[in-house]
Amino acid sequence: MRDNGGPAYSRERQITLLETLDRLLNRGVVVAGDMTLSVANVDLIYLGLRLLVSSVETARLLGGGQRPPSEPPPEEGLREQSSRSTRRPNNHCNDRTSLGNTSGTEGVRGNGE
Amino acid sequence: MDGLYLYGIVSFPPPLLQQLRGLGESPVFLVPHQDLAAVVSRSPLSPWPVDEAHLTLHETVVEEVMAARPILPIRFNTFLRIKEAVIALLDERAQAFRSTLERVEGKVEMGLRVLWEVPGEAHAPVDRETKFGGPGTEYLSRRLRDEERQAGLRAAGERMMRDVHALFQSLAVESWLQRLPTDRLLFTGAYLVERYRVNTFREGVAKARQEFSHLSFLLTGPWPPYHFVNGAHDATEDTLGA
Structure with missing residues (x-):
């Protein structure tokens, strides 16, 4: 959950970010507040899962799927992963930088409660 | 216009031991009501970007508090305009918050x-x-x-x-x-x-x-x-x- 100071796009960091994203946007106490943010959750998480699956698959290809997330994959793994990602249609979530752009899909609604 | 950004719900007291900084570098504090409190910081009433830096800040506050006592994490980008609204929330859902805090303790x-x-x-x-x-x-x-x-x-x-x-x-x-x-x-x-x-x-x-x-x-x-x-x-x- 915390940044351990690893390489900027390490697999562990990417997985941690996706797991955090999933929890912070889709789970946790829901408060009908003065202002509630609605994000395109489904799309984001769908993309997140695809990414996660491709990174687990990459780990399996390289190491029989036994590698714990704390061990960063060799460089080939990252290349494999990103080439998969770029083949996906509507991809805007394949790295940290473009993940930030998803805030463009946010909508704010006041629900007056 | 400023409001309150919510991180989680805890039992009150004890007070926060740490000097935590939340989103926008604002100090994190408690809004207590009876035996419950909300963990909040002041924040502009506009959503924070959904990116690694901001998600991590929210998560870090929750985890720091969790190291000392049970917390019910609140969803990212949840705001209430004023303290009174936070107190009303704690009052309205006191029973559910209490029993869930007991459930997740430890x-x-x-x-x-x-x-x-x-x-x-x-x-x-x-x-x-x-x-x-x-x-x-x-x-x-x-x-x-x-x-x-x-x-x-x-x-x-x-x-x-x-x-x-x-x-x-x-x-x-x-x-x-x-x-x-x-x-x-x-x-x-x-x-x-x-x-x-x-x-x-x-x-x-x-x-x-x-x-x-x-x-x-x-x-x-x-x-x-x-x-x-x-x-x-x-x-x-x-x-x-x-």
Whole structure:
């Protein structure tokens, strides 16, 4: 959950970010507040899962799927992963930088409660 | 215009021991009401960007508080305009907050994703009927094949999932399960585990890696109990039929 100071796009960091994203946007106490943010959750998480699956698959290809997330994959793994990602249609979530752009899909609604 | 950004709900007292900084570098403080308190910081009333830096800030505040006492994490980008609204929230849902805080006390969430080899993908049946029918027939028979494949997949997945999930369920106090979120992902599980049993849970996953060598396991955590704080809303998605 915390940044351990690893390489900027390490697999562990990417997985941690996706797991955090999933929890912070889709789970946790829901408060009908003065202002509630609605994000395109489904799309984001769908993309997140695809990414996660491709990174687990990459780990399996390289190491029989036994590698714990704390061990960063060799460089080939990252290349494999990103080439998969770029083949996906509507991809805007394949790295940290473009993940930030998803805030463009946010909508704010006041629900007056 | 400023308001309050919410991170979580805790029991009150004790006060926060740490000098925490939240989103926008604002100091984190408690808004107490009776035996409960909300963990908040001042914030402009506009959503924070959904990116690594901001998600991490929110998560860090929750985790820092969690190190000292139970907390119910609140969803990212939740704001209330004024203190009185926070107090009203604590008042309205006091009973639910209290009982959930008791439920999660001394426990953490472990996250698990299990990937499987999708059966039958390599040998899809060759379609012999379509040449006798028009495009409509072809469409229908393709639909039928897809549905049959999906049903077969779910049945095979369910059997395997039951075996694997049972291993972890016995190591946790509560569990949450989403089956086949995608074809390749057998299930996503969240497990509420007593702190002192976290290592036992990890060992359980290591054992499962050996026992189910055709599956891939991705274990994360410990996390704050995100999947176990909304009562009925936490219900396992698409529960196991057994």
